[in-house]
Every structure is written in structure tokens, then in C-alpha cells.
Amino acid sequence: MSPILFELLLRSIWETVLMTAASGLISLVFGLPLGLALISTERGGIAESLWVNRVLGAVINGFRSVPFIILLVALIPLTRLIVGTSIGTWAAIVPLSIAATPYYARIAEVSLREVDHGLIEAARAMGGNRWTIIREVLVPEALPGIVAGFTVTLVTLIGASAMAGAIGAGGLGDLAIRYGYQRFETSVMVAVVIVLIILVCGIQWAGDRLVARLDRRG
Amino acid sequence: MNQHFTVTAEAADKAGASPQDVVRLVDLKRRFGATPAIDGISLTVRKGEILGIIGRSGAGKSTLIRCLNGLERPDSGEVFIEGREISRLGERDLQPLRRRIGMIFQHFNLLSAKTVEDNVALPLKIEGRPKAERLARAAELLELVGLSEKAKAYPASLSGGQKQRVGIARALAARPALLLSDEATSALDPETTRSILALLKDINRQLGLTILLITHEMEVIRSIADRVAVIDAGRIVEQGPVWSVFADPQSDITRSLLGAIRPQLPAELAARLLPAAGAETILRVDVAGEAASGPLLSDLATSVPGAFRLVHGGIDHIQQQPVGTLFLSVPGSDASHLAEIITFLKARKARVEVLGHVANPV
Numbered sequence: 001m002s003p004i005l006f007e008l009l010l011r012s013i014w015e016t017v018l019m020t021a022a023s024g025l026i027s028l029v030f031g032l033p034l035g036l037a038l039i040s041t042e043r044g045g046i047a048e049s050l051w052v053n054r055v056l057g058a059v060i061n062g063f064r065s066v067p068f069i070i071l072l073v074a075l076i077p078l079t080r081l082i083v084g085t086s087i088g089t090w091a092a093i094v095p096l097s098i099a100a101t102p103y104y105a106r107i108a109e110v111s112l113r114e115v116d117h118g119l120i121e122a123a124r125a126m127g128g129n130r131w132t133i134i135r136e137v138l139v140p141e142a143l144p145g146i147v148a149g150f151t152v153t154l155v156t157l158i159g160a161s162a163m164a165g166a167i168g169a170g171g172l173g174d175l176a177i178r179y180g181y182q183r184f185e186t187s188v189m190v191a192v193v194i195v196l197i198i199l200v201c202g203i204q205w206a207g208d209r210l211v212a213r214l215d216r217r218g
Numbered sequence: 219m220n221q222h223f224t225v226t227a228e229a230a231d232k233a234g235a236s237p238q239d240v241v242r243l244v245d246l247k248r249r250f251g252a253t254p255a256i257d258g259i260s261l262t263v264r265k266g267e268i269l270g271i272i273g274r275s276g277a278g279k280s281t282l283i284r285c286l287n288g289l290e291r292p293d294s295g296e297v298f299i300e301g302r303e304i305s306r307l308g309e310r311d312l313q314p315l316r317r318r319i320g321m322i323f324q325h326f327n328l329l330s331a332k333t334v335e336d337n338v339a340l341p342l343k344i345e346g347r348p349k350a351e352r353l354a355r356a357a358e359l360l361e362l363v364g365l366s367e368k369a370k371a372y373p374a375s376l377s378g379g380q381k382q383r384v385g386i387a388r389a390l391a392a393r394p395a396l397l398l399s400d401e402a403t404s405a406l407d408p409e410t411t412r413s414i415l416a417l418l419k420d421i422n423r424q425l426g427l428t429i430l431l432i433t434h435e436m437e438v439i440r441s442i443a444d445r446v447a448v449i450d451a452g453r454i455v456e457q458g459p460v461w462s463v464f465a466d467p468q469s470d471i472t473r474s475l476l477g478a479i480r481p482q483l484p485a486e487l488a489a490r491l492l493p494a495a496g497a498e499t500i501l502r503v504d505v506a507g508e509a510a511s512g513p514l515l516s517d518l519a520t521s522v523p524g525a526f527r528l529v530h531g532g533i534d535h536i537q538q539q540p541v542g543t544l545f546l547s548v549p550g551s552d553a554s555h556l557a558e559i560i561t562f563l564k565a566r567k568a569r570v571e572v573l574g575h576v577a578n579p580v
Contacts, residue, residue: 118325121327123344126317126321126344140331141329143331216331216373216374
């Protein structure tokens with residue numbers, strides 16, 4: 001592989017890491033509260049409101065059912081509003097975050113729902129309010145699942161970021177298509193695949209270790 | 219630490235309108251769909267006593283106990299906690315009130331992500347107390363329940379009995395005026411149950427803490443309750459001091475709940491009972507209090523000439539009161555002899571029931 005290609009590879013790794021990390025973080029910041037809102041507003045939840053629950057659920061399902069490549073294009077006006085441009089790595093972070101947030105909200109919802117209802121009742125019996133229940137019971141008890149779900153989301157984002165090449169965001173997927181596939185640079189293709197494997201394995205390994213440390217359920 | 223509790227108890231007296239009754243329920247009703255879970259329950263829990271509520275599963279016990287701290291709302295009726303009506307309070311007003319009421323659960327409900335001491339300290343964290351105070355109080359309570367060395371452990375590493383001890387310590391953290399126990403020993407083995415009940419009794423005596431417990435096990439009522447209320451289909455069918463309910467149960471439900479722990483006629487004898495007069499008559503004699511503490515049988519032998527035989531039975535002690543059941547066998551077909559025995563026993567305040575006759579006594 002030529003030094004130029006190698007430099008391209010390094011830049012692509014950085015772009016992929018940047019897109020994945022930034023949109024992963026944003027999906028965590030918005031997805032977790034969304035997941036909490038979903039389980040809190042459902043029947044028997046700590047802030048039961050079936051109407052809110054139904055609207056939230058419908059919006060999340062709506063975003064999740066649009067294929068990412070279409071979302072990428074459809075969100076161009078919004079991206080331009082937020083980032084100031086509709087092309088490049090930073091521009092890709094907007095649609096990636098918007099796709100990953102409802103995805104992560106559903107994963108967080110599943111973990112949060114597994115928290116034993118008896119624990120919520122115990123916190124209420126102690127005089128705890130909703131905020132106490134969220135902070136002391138729901139999030140800490142569901143934390144292993146929340147972290148494991150975040151790991152899954154990051155890996156999914158690495159895959160989705162490959163499509164971001166369509167709006168000039170670069171990244172490993174884009175490099176593989178343009179050099180490895182279209183220009184028959186097999187060494188680039190192999191290098192990209194190896195880097196992706198290392199990235200995915202690394203994220204999964206770190207996530208698993210963190211979950212094991214957090215899980216006190218014995 | 220006891221001083222702390224004395225002070226709190228006095229404060230509770232000042233706060234409550236009626237210092238004797240920690241809980242007063244008036245005609246409480248709650249239905250789920252068409253089925254009433256609680257169908258007009260009135261009762262009081264007096265300061266410092268242990269009131270046991272017993273019933274089969276589905277009798278409405280859990281709904282009832284949850285009405286006391288507002289986890290469940292009654293459809294009608296009134297709930298007074300330390301003299302204050304709470305059944306129509308909003309969630310926000312209930313929160314400070316719940317801090318006056320500790321609760322322990324069948325499945326302990328400890329937070330798996332927190333250490334034992336953080337679990338115990340949680341009610342104080344909810345109250346907004348400083349960390350140093352919370353940990354000091356947790357240490358104090360863990361010593362009380364005998365788990366000081368487990369302070370930094372996580373609940374998953376504890377046995378069921380230890381978990382319930384942590385549950386008890388946690389329930390006491392905010393110095394409650396009332397402890398609610400929701401089947402707290404139902405998930406524990408008999409030996410652990412005994413040690414948990416002994417701990418609750420200790421706490422009741424040492425700290426003067428009022429305890430309301432629900433259970434489906436008469437053994438629990440018998441070992442620690444002062445008074446018992448039996449509920450069935452959402453109603454109280456019987457209530458009174460434990461020894462008197464044990465000595466003289468009025469309802470079928472109570473009798474069936476008592477079944478396993480009251481003496482019964484041995485099965486092989488019961489199988490041979492005949493309604494028609496035979497060689498021997500089998501009597502069931504229930505005694506309690508005065509009747510059980512005197513020399514009943516020797517007096518019977520001296521006052522009424524003629525033989526009788528003790529077939530089965532004994533005297534038990536409940537709340538320091540003797541309560542017993544004796545099965546006597548009276549030989550012969552002499553009706554007047556039998557009548558004399560029955561008259562004598564009844565005069566001594568025993569309850570006598572002719573169970574039947576045995577043709578061929580062993």
C-alpha cells in the first residue's frame with residue numbers, strides 16, 4: 001500500500017471513529033431519557049400517560065422504519081440548519097444521531113423494563129419521588145443492560161457510517177467502496193476490513209468488560 | 219441509639235392527634251374491576267403493639283397493607299396514620315408521610331447495584347441527609363441486625379435471611395413510627411423465619427416500634443403478634459388477642475388456618491369414630507387461661523368417680539397464656555357418667571365437644 005493510501009486509511013479511521021463516537025454519545029444522551037420516558041409513561045409506569053406513550057412510540061417507530069440511506073438524504077435541510085453544511089463528516093453526525101437515538105431508546109427501554117417492579121415499590125414506600133426512582137433504582141439497576149445496549153449501538157453505528165460516504169463524510173466504508181472496490185485496490189479493501197474487525201472487537205470487548213464490572217446481580 | 223428512638227417516639231406523640239392509635243382504618247373499601255379486594259375493613263393498630271393480619275392468598279391482605287402508605291388507594295373509607303387522614307393525599311404529600319412508615323417485603327426488594335450499607339442508608343438519602351450521617355446510621359442499624367461485617371458487600375452475596383435483615387435495617391433507617399411487614403418471612407426456611415421473627419420482636423420491645431404484619435402462616439402470628447385479625451374475602455372475620463383467638467376460634471377460616479398448628483385427634487382414631495354410642499366416647503376439651511393453668515384433670519378425677527383416659531393433646535403457651543386441647547376417652551355406655559364429666563369441665567370454663575364413639579378402643 002502506498003504512503004498516500006496509508007494516509008487516506010488513517011484519515012478514514014479517524015473519520016469513522018469521530019462519526020461513531022459523536023453520534024453514539026448523542027444517541028446515549030437523548031436515547032436514554034427517551035427510553036425512560038417510554039417505560040415511565042406506559043401503563044402502571046411511574047408517570048403513566050398512555051397518550052404520551054403512544055405518540056412517543058409512534059415517532060420512534062417512524063424514524064426506525066426509514067432506511068438510513070433515505071434518512072441521510074431526507075435530513076439534509078435539518079443538517080444544514082444545525083451544522084451549517086450538508087456535506088462532510090460533521091454533517092453525517094446529524095442523520096447518524098437521529099437514526100441511532102430511537103434505536104438506542106428501544107434498547108434502553110428493554111433493559112429498564114427488566115428492573116423488578118418490587119424495587120420501584122420499595123423506593124416509593126421509602127418516600128422517594130419519580131426522580132429518586134429514576135436515579136437510585138431504574139438507571140443503576142438497569143446499568144449493565146444500558147451499557148451492553150450502548151455497545152450494540154456503537155457497533156451498529158460503525159456499519160451505518162459506511163453509508164455516510166454518500167454525503168461526502170468519508171470514513172472507512174467510503175474508502176473501501178471508492179478505492180478497494182471501484183479501483184480494485186485489494187490491499188485497501190483488506191486493510192479496511194481488518195481495521196473494522198479490530199474496531200468492532202475492541203468496542204465489544206470494552207463493553208463486555210464494563211458490563212461485567214457493573215453487574216452486581218451475582 | 220435507644221435514646222434516639224425514645225426522642226423520636228415522643229416527637230411522634232406530639233405529631234399524632236391520637237397518640238394511642240398509630241393506624242386507624244374506617245370502613246375501607248377497594249375493588250379491582252368487579253371483585254372487591256377490601257370490602258369494608260375497620261381496625262386500629264395501637265402504639266407499640268404487633269398486629270398480625272392473616273388470611274389466605276387473595277384475601278386482600280396485600281391491598282390492605284398498601285393502603286396504609288398510599289401505595290394503593292382505597293375507593294372509599296378513611297386511613298388515619300398518627301391521627302392524620304391520608305387516603306386522599308396526593309403523591310407529593312404522601313412522600314414525607316411514607317418516611318414515617320418502614321416497609322419490609324417478601325422478596326426483600328434490595329437494590330442489587332448498591333452495597334448493603336448504601337441500601338440501608340437509602341431512605342436517609344431520600345430525606346436529603348448528609349453522607350456522613352447516613353453512613354453512621356447505616357453502621358448503627360447493621361450492628362442492630364447483626365450484619366456489620368457485610369456493610370460493603372452486595373446483596374447478591376447474602377443469604378435470604380441476611381437479605382431480610384438488611385431489609386429490616388433499611389426500613390428502620392428513617393426512624394419510622396410504624397413498620398409494615400408484607401409476608402416478610404414467607405420466602406424463608408423455618409429456622410431463618412424464627413430468627414427474623416425474633417429480631418422483629420426484639421425491635422418491637424427495644425424500640426417500642428409498632429408493627430403491622432400480614433402473613434398466611436399462623437406460626438408467624440403465634441410467635442410474635444399481640445393481636446390478630448383474620449381476613450377473608452376482603453373482610454375481617456375475627457380479631458382479638460392472639461391467645462384468645464387460638465383458644466377459641468370463631469370462624470371456619472380461622473379454624474382452617476389454625477388447622478396445622480392446633481392439636482388434632484390422631485388420624486387412625488379419627489377414622490374409627492362412629493356417630494352411634496359405642497364402647498368409648500371421645501371428647502375434645504379446649505382450655506385456655508385460668509382453666510388451663512389449674513389442676514383440671516386431677517380435679518376431674520377426684521370430683522367425678524369413674525374412669526377416663528387422656529388420649530392425646532397438651533398445653534401450649536401463647537403470649538404467656540396457657541392454651542390447650544385435650545382429647546379424653548370416657549369408657550362405658552353410662553350416659554349420666556358422661557354428662558357429669560361434661561358438666562364438671564364446662565363449670566371449669568373448658569369447651570367440650572363430643573367427637574364421636576369408638577367401638578373397639580386400643
